[in-house]
Amino acid sequence: MAKSATERKREQRVRDKLSAxxxxxxxxxxxxxxxxxxxxxxxxxxxxxxxxxxxxQDLISRFIRGADRMTDHQLAEFIRLH
Incomplete structure (x- = not known):
């Protein structure tokens, strides 16, 4: 079941209180x-x-997410598996 706006706001307040x-x-x-x-x-x-x-870290994370969205064929071509 979806959370209400009140529940989301309560959880946000808890997260905001956490240290880095x-x-x-x-x-x-x-x-x-x-x-x-x-x-x-x-x-x-x-x-x-x-x-x-x-x-x-930002660039590497983008590479990982981009590779994850590729088809198996695209990924194999990109990293030259075949």
């Missing part, structure tokens, strides 16, 4: 730490400059 660390804990699924080779890091920086995206 508590909010992150609610949203964060997992953390991935990866080492980048110089060429990969340079490609990441070039792509960030081309797109105007300043945060690595």
């Amino acid at each position: 660390k508590e909010k992150e804990a609610l949203l964060l699924s997992r953390k991935i730490v990866t080492a980048l080779y110089h060429n990969d890091d340079a490609a990441l920086k070039r792509t960030m400059a081309r797109t105007g995206i300043d945060e690595e």
Whole structure:
């Protein structure tokens, strides 16, 4: 059943009272730490400059969501599986 406006507002007030660390804990699924080779890091920086995206995490999240929307064929072509 859909929540009423009152219920949504009550939940928003609870969320607003949380600290930044508590909010992150609610949203964060997992953390991935990866080492980048110089060429990969340079490609990441070039792509960030081309797109105007300043945060690595933002760009990587967009790549993940974009790849998720691709068909299997599009994804295979993009990462050259075949």
